[in-house]
Amino acid sequence: MMDGRATLRVPAPSRAPAARPRHASTDLAALGEPYLWTLGGCLALGIAMVAGLLLLVFWNGALTFWPQPIAVLELAGGERLAGVETRGGTYRPRPDVVAALPPTAQAVVAQNRGLVERTLYRTGNFDLYGDDFRWVSSFQIAGIQYPTDMLFVERLEWGVFIGRLRSFQVGAGEPVQAAVSDAAFQAAHAVARARAQSIRAIERHEIGRINNTLERERLGARRVAFDHGEGSGEHQAALARLASLTSRLEQDYAGLAREVERLKAMDAQDRARFADVGGREKEMPLSQIVRLYAANDLNAVQQVAIYLARWWEFVSDEPREANTEGGVWPAIFGTLAMTLLMVVVVAPFGVVTALYLREYAKQGRLVSIVRISVNNLAGVPSIVYGVFGLGFFAYFLGGSIDQLFFPERLPSPTFGTGGLLWSSLTLALLTVPVVIVATEEAIAAVPRSMREGSLACGASKWQTIRHIVLPRAMPGIMTGIILAMARGASEVAPLMLVGVVKLAPELPIDGTFPYLHPERSFMHLGFHIYDVGFQSRNSEAGKPMVFVTTLLLITLITAMTATAIVVRARLSRKFAGSQF
């Protein structure tokens, strides 16, 4: 929102006349100085708050991916604990807890007037411990070390593992002791990762193609049954075709499945054995390891490399582990596609409405009522648009489309449920008042003399609008569209009703016919923030992801708005050149 607002053409505040004579006898209030200062102070406060919020998001978001050192704590009871320091605080332990402490520790607590520091460590290893964060009070800690062989292992499943590498084995070979920096280990890891990717490629693309074809043919046969009747000649023929196709594709599938089996068997053999700080061992396939590094043994270049690799993973990968890890690519794509589709709908619709209202409609009571209604539309809570979108677009329009065009897929709805198209249309409705109002203002600002000049030269009304009014009004119209875009991209509430989901791994545009799938549900960065922040299992681990995703959303909206502003500047320049 903020970005959009910043682009408004606010008339520059009229500057006070220079060096106004000031009489000591004049009352300050009469001069208006206190009001001026109050207004200025309020503005400064507002700007400071916005800047502070942005700074907070930026700071937290930008730091999340930086590799942090792993501390190994020696606890008073002799237990050892390894973890990454997350945050700290002070608290007042209960008297019985303090009483049970050794005298030296008691003295320290007493010195701090009963307050004790504690730190939250991210210990990882959820599969071994059943939790992944632990609070440690300062009096529990007997010693802290930062051993260079402690590894931070990011895995495909179960979250982070913190521990040491014991050994690894490739194929049927014997386990080999290794350090993480050994070339042999790194090569084995790279091979395993590449193999896992090729398994995924076969499963996703080749087997996927077979399954898609089968599904399409099965639906096709059902369609024939709908059109020509069950058991009719055409239906029999379609079923026969389906059967022959099925048997042929089953063979292809069997071949691919064998190949996948073979690769998976190889994959299962390449394993690494790790041990946590207490010596408990954990074996995992090498392909399960996304990234591992000795967190206490990194130089600056390696740190930057890990930082950048994590960012890249975040913006280009799919989410894992119920959205708390991996990337947000589907959400970025969903946000962009939804916003662009919305602009495509809202721009012509808003501009045409405004043109008619301003240029053609007879100005009278009716037009005033319409104008007031449009202005009021902008004040309707966005969730109301969501309810309307769900009821009208998804259930009524979409349901009718399904009945007419996709009867073979019922009862599973195609368009009869939330999707990208319905979301875009709902947001278009939500933002259309902004465009209408901005366009009307822009059109009204075109000087009357120019229209009259055009008409006097013999141009028709439409020609005047097309060649004189619209080009002059274009920058104003663009401003409206930019505002609409910023509003639309940051809106989440109505989307939750009309098509945004927690997990939609399939993008609305892909390589399967018909390439554009506006009926699909999609993921959205705004909803992703809500989901990770308030719905994920471990809200502690989710918190940094919330900041990163917010940072990304702000960046994305800024980028989209900036693009539109550049376009607007081009248009203004072009128009400025053609002035009389």
Added chain:
Amino acid sequence: MGRLILPAATTIVCGILALAAANAQQVDPKLASYQTVSGVSGNLKSIGSDTLNNLMTLWAEGFQQRYSNVKIEIEGKGSSTAPPALIAGTAQFGPMSRPMKAAETDQFEKKFGYKPMAVRGAIDALAVFVHKDNPIQCLTLQQVDAVFSKTRKGGVDKDVTNWSQLGLTETFADKPISLYGRNSASGTYGYFKEVALFNGDYKDSVKEQPGSSTVVQGVASDKFAIGYSGIGYKTADVRTVPIAAKAGATCHDASEEATYSGDYPLARLLYIYVNINPNQKIDPLRGEFIKFVYSKQGQAATLKDGYFPITAPIASQDLKELGLAN
């Protein structure tokens, strides 16, 4: 366990009792390992419980790893959203953190002529959370009722509004209890009302939260708070309070052992409801998904999400009822 009024739930817990000896944090080894088959593709949509939201996502991710052409969309805004979605056909799966009510089953039956089938996918111990510095050792269900309910059907005659009444001293003395709970669309809300509030009504002062995780975050940031949520959402900033079924009974923490043995009074099953016509064979897409949920790999996901896996007898009983047993 007398509090689990629903017969289905009672049978389950008996089934669990038989296998209480299962290893800690381990999936029942008798569960079948999942075998990938061919020809599975299509779209699935799940609408329902927020408690099951992450678990459904984990299952969907696991299933999609095996069938890359299956698209599963997941929406979780509360258990009460599941029956309408199943009836309207907008979803194929309706995860619910409570059993369907009779009225919901009737509506479904009116439309389709048969009852919806329930997949018992995981076991949850509904936990009562307090701030990590809160020293409270035990609460009886009746005390919980007096804290959360204005009707107090549990039989405590005095309203409990501050921590002193629960025996806390020092910093907690005379501090008012701040209540966090779920919104009424949630199955957790319904289950807690039924079991912990003895079907009484919640106090108006309960701060209703839109998600299970929000409850935990609320409790984590409010030192004098108490709230209820699925055990899977526990963080390092909150503690679970051990619960006793009645005054004088032993307190049990929401541990795996106490949940399986039935000693923990707030244990419950998590369901996925499906529309299966008993006269037809289930389509391979949904059938395979259900089989995956009951498999070793599927149940490992329950551990990953902080819940407890179901046992082999439940799985085989359900698979038989759903017509999926081999």
